[in-house]
Amino acid sequence: MTQISLSRRLRRTPFxxxxxxxxxxxxxxxxxxxxxTVFRSVEEDYRHLKEAVQVWDVACxxxxxxxxxxxxxxxxxxxxxxxxxxxxxxCYYVPIVDETGGMLNDPVxxxxxxxxxxxxxxxxxxxYWIKGIANGWRLDVLVDEPDxxxxxxxxxxxxxxxxxxxxxxxxxxxxxxxxxxxxxxxDLVVARSGYSKQGGFEIYVEGGDIGMPLWNALMxxxxxxxxxxxCPNLIERIEGGLLSYGSDMTDDNTPHECGLGRFCDTQIAIxxxxxxxxxxxxxxxxxxxxxxxxxxxxxxxxxxQWWPVMAGGKRVGRISSAAWSPDFNTNVAIGMVRMTHWDxxxxxxxxxxxxxxxxxxxxxxxx
Amino acid sequence: MTQISLSRRLRRTPFxxxxxxxxxxxxxxxxxxxxxTVFRSVEEDYRHLKEAVQVWDVACxxxxxxxxxxxxxxxxxxxxxxxxxxxxxxCYYVPIVDETGGMLNDPVxxxxxxxxxxxxxxxxxxxYWIKGIANGWRLDVLVDEPDxxxxxxxxxxxxxxxxxxxxxxxxxxxxxxxxxxxxxxxDLVVARSGYSKQGGFEIYVEGGDIGMPLWNALMxxxxxxxxxxxCPNLIERIEGGLLSYGSDMTDDNTPHECGLGRFCDTQIAIxxxxxxxxxxxxxxxxxxxxxxxxxxxxxxxxxxQWWPVMAGGKRVGRISSAAWSPDFNTNVAIGMVRMTHWDxxxxxxxxxxxxxxxxxxxxxxxx
Numbered sequence: 001m002t003q004i005s006l007s008r009r010l011r012r013t014p015f016x017x018x019x020x021x022x023x024x025x026x027x028x029x030x031x032x033x034x035x036x037t038v039f040r041s042v043e044e045d046y047r048h049l050k051e052a053v054q055v056w057d058v059a060c061x062x063x064x065x066x067x068x069x070x071x072x073x074x075x076x077x078x079x080x081x082x083x084x085x086x087x088x089x090x091c092y093y094v095p096i097v098d099e100t101g102g103m104l105n106d107p108v109x110x111x112x113x114x115x116x117x118x119x120x121x122x123x124x125x126x127x128y129w130i131k132g133i134a135n136g137w138r139l140d141v142l143v144d145e146p147d148x149x150x151x152x153x154x155x156x157x158x159x160x161x162x163x164x165x166x167x168x169x170x171x172x173x174x175x176x177x178x179x180x181x182x183x184x185x186x187d188l189v190v191a192r193s194g195y196s197k198q199g200g201f202e203i204y205v206e207g208g209d210i211g212m213p214l215w216n217a218l219m220x221x222x223x224x225x226x227x228x229x230x231c232p233n234l235i236e237r238i239e240g241g242l243l244s245y246g247s248d249m250t251d252d253n254t255p256h257e258c259g260l261g262r263f264c265d266t267q268i269a270i271x272x273x274x275x276x277x278x279x280x281x282x283x284x285x286x287x288x289x290x291x292x293x294x295x296x297x298x299x300x301x302x303x304x305q306w307w308p309v310m311a312g313g314k315r316v317g318r319i320s321s322a323a324w325s326p327d328f329n330t331n332v333a334i335g336m337v338r339m340t341h342w343d344x345x346x347x348x349x350x351x352x353x354x355x356x357x358x359x360x361x362x363x364x365x366x367x
Numbered sequence: 368m369t370q371i372s373l374s375r376r377l378r379r380t381p382f383x384x385x386x387x388x389x390x391x392x393x394x395x396x397x398x399x400x401x402x403x404t405v406f407r408s409v410e411e412d413y414r415h416l417k418e419a420v421q422v423w424d425v426a427c428x429x430x431x432x433x434x435x436x437x438x439x440x441x442x443x444x445x446x447x448x449x450x451x452x453x454x455x456x457x458c459y460y461v462p463i464v465d466e467t468g469g470m471l472n473d474p475v476x477x478x479x480x481x482x483x484x485x486x487x488x489x490x491x492x493x494x495y496w497i498k499g500i501a502n503g504w505r506l507d508v509l510v511d512e513p514d515x516x517x518x519x520x521x522x523x524x525x526x527x528x529x530x531x532x533x534x535x536x537x538x539x540x541x542x543x544x545x546x547x548x549x550x551x552x553x554d555l556v557v558a559r560s561g562y563s564k565q566g567g568f569e570i571y572v573e574g575g576d577i578g579m580p581l582w583n584a585l586m587x588x589x590x591x592x593x594x595x596x597x598c599p600n601l602i603e604r605i606e607g608g609l610l611s612y613g614s615d616m617t618d619d620n621t622p623h624e625c626g627l628g629r630f631c632d633t634q635i636a637i638x639x640x641x642x643x644x645x646x647x648x649x650x651x652x653x654x655x656x657x658x659x660x661x662x663x664x665x666x667x668x669x670x671x672q673w674w675p676v677m678a679g680g681k682r683v684g685r686i687s688s689a690a691w692s693p694d695f696n697t698n699v700a701i702g703m704v705r706m707t708h709w710d711x712x713x714x715x716x717x718x719x720x721x722x723x724x725x726x727x728x729x730x731x732x733x734x
Contacts, residue, residue, distance in 0.1 A: 001370045002373075002391060002394055003392060003393040004370065005393045005394065006369075006669050007395065007670070007688070008614040008671055008672055008688070009395075010671070012671065025370060026372045029371075029396035032491075098498060104495065123376060125492035128494075128496035129495035129498065129499045131465060131499065132497070132498065133499045133502065133503050135465070135466050135500065135503060136499060136503010136504045136505075245376075246376035247374055302373050302374070303375060304374055304377070306375060320375050321375070
């Protein structure tokens with residue numbers, strides 16, 4: 001494997017010290033920031049995530065803050081999801097689209113109040129799009145990146161660990177809701193959410209200075225729970241069907257192609273800049289869509305470029321993420337497949353770096 | 368050192384195959400794309416760059432294309448540099464600022480014609496800002512990322528190598544001008560430019576399919592010139608004072624703080640969205656500015672976070688890039704220093720990971 005060259009441009013996080021002490025072995029770069037990818041091994045981290053509890057440095061989920069009288073109007077301009085009934089204290093997964101309906105990001109929007117939002121972004125400089133829209137449409141709103149760094153606590157024992165640090169009340173936070181909890185005299189937003197299917201929380205750490213004290217408090221409180229430093233796990237997130245912006249979808253794709261049509265209320269999302277472009281696709285449906293795909297044969301290598309999906313000698317799609325799953329004893333994968341071949345059970349061929357492998361479209365992800 | 372985890376999200380380039388065959392040892396990530404940083408060693412690559420010729424995969428300098436009746440108007444909205452006298456065939460280094468005068472990117476603008484521009488970007492999704500501005504201001508212009516991947520040929524023998532592949536006429540291309548040259552029946556933009564002070568060219572490779580044929584043609588033609596695969600070199604670029612967006616400056620900084628005031632015609636750049644914010648700083652000057660700084664003592668490690676610059680017990684600046692220079696026998700560095708301490712010859716102290724080191728502000732970079 002190849003090394004990563006560090007520089008100030010690849011930003012460290014408030015938790016980097018803890019990550020290094022825990023023996024991080026590999027990084028990726030996400031929003032110009034270091035994101036750990038391996039501690040012991042991808043397989044060992046996977047097993048531990050499913051059995052115990054991990055603390056994840058996901059500071060790279062940078063926030064874009066919208067603040068001011070036009071904040072809610074601007075938020076609705078960004079997404080085809082209807083936000084009218086959303087309450088402060090809720091988190092919504094919101095596809096963000098440009099004027100052609102192409103996906104620019106797939107963040108979680110956190111509604112702090114009517115005039116204040118955080119957008120917890122995937123890997124693209126969504127700040128630039130939002131600032132451009134706010135400027136061009138002359139909206140009365142401030143848009144910037146605040147000093148907020150998410151720290152995730154994930155795994156079956158996440159709730160016990162969180163209760164030990166934040167008190168029993170954290171158990172009452174429902175999925176995709178958040179509450180305010182005290183740490184070191186600081187009021188922090190704590191949401192039940194995260195980029196795994198093992199359950200857990202994301203703490204929006206406001207102020208980098210308390211990053212390591214909080215990291216250490218979680219590690220200390222979790223000793224008896226076998227807590228470890230962890231990170232989003234390639235195998236587990238593919239099993240669970242959690243998409244990765246830039247890998248599984250790009251600005252070429254509509255939300256409907258990404259299987260995110262259920263988050264689009266295109267008829268009523270008045271004000272969304274991509275609404276008109278999406279009306280037809282919302283009505284007729286897309287011609288290609290994300291699908292779970294099982295690939296036969298031995299463990300495939302890292303999918304670092306799209307692998308062609310073939311049928312009858314023709315290209316009918318692409319694989320964008322793949323990994324060997326120890327629990328399901330097959331290669332699990334995420335692909336985009338044309339409608340002629342997207343029905344569950346359809347047999348296809350995937351051109352992997354280790355040769356053409358038979359594969360099939362699955363009914364559901366592995367959850 | 369830590370490894371890099373590959374995924375489709377960290378895009379490969381049309382030249383990746385050549386880069387791998389040449390034995391790349393480390394990457395950074397730039398515009399969601401792999402950028403090689405080391406082949407033999409940073410020092411060996413540095414020596415070779417100054418003596419021979421290298422071919423660089425800088426496909427990560429992605430292009431944003433502006434096309435349509437409002438393309439030139441939009442381009443002027445993005446930058447405080449006066450573009451009125453710019454001709455097709457010219458390249459301009461253009462600071463890009465938001466409405467507060469903060470730097471969003473420092474690309475090279477390539478004027479193809481009155482209604483068609485390429486913006487060859489540094490490491491941020493400038494596409495999003497430009498699309499947002501175009502949408503919000505309802506401009507009649509198409510904005511997208513075309514399939515154009517720059518390949519740089521840098522070093523004292525660059526002109527000879529380019530002439531061998533593109534013909535003698537390439538010698539007539541002046542600095543920051545471009546011409547159209549044929550390769551494999553394809554018309555390519557070739558500019559005399561590049562991210563080194565050793566001279567050379569950047570080929571805007573339109574169509575990824577001819578990436579490896581061109582790479583191979585350059586390697587073949589350059590055998591007698593000791594051509595090698597190379598990459599932007601940390602030592603050489605600091606010696607030459609070439610700034611790195613994200614390291615040496617961020618959106619917190621104005622162009623004037625970055626020493627780019629000479630590229631700002633703030634009084635006359637009517638239409639630039641950041642003009643009003645920059646008028647005062649253009650008149651009174653900034654209170655901190657980029658400076659070349661020599662750091663005493665042994666070779667410093669990689670500067671992966673800002674190092675405080677101190678004087679009289681107070682913080683007066685920061686170092687953002689640093690490396691040991693074999694040719695100048697000192698640590699060369701780029702820093703941002705407050706006006707109280709920015710005069711050439713001022714003695715300061717830099718808090719490096721190997722301790723506090725004495726240092727001084729230099730009159731010029733090492734060129």
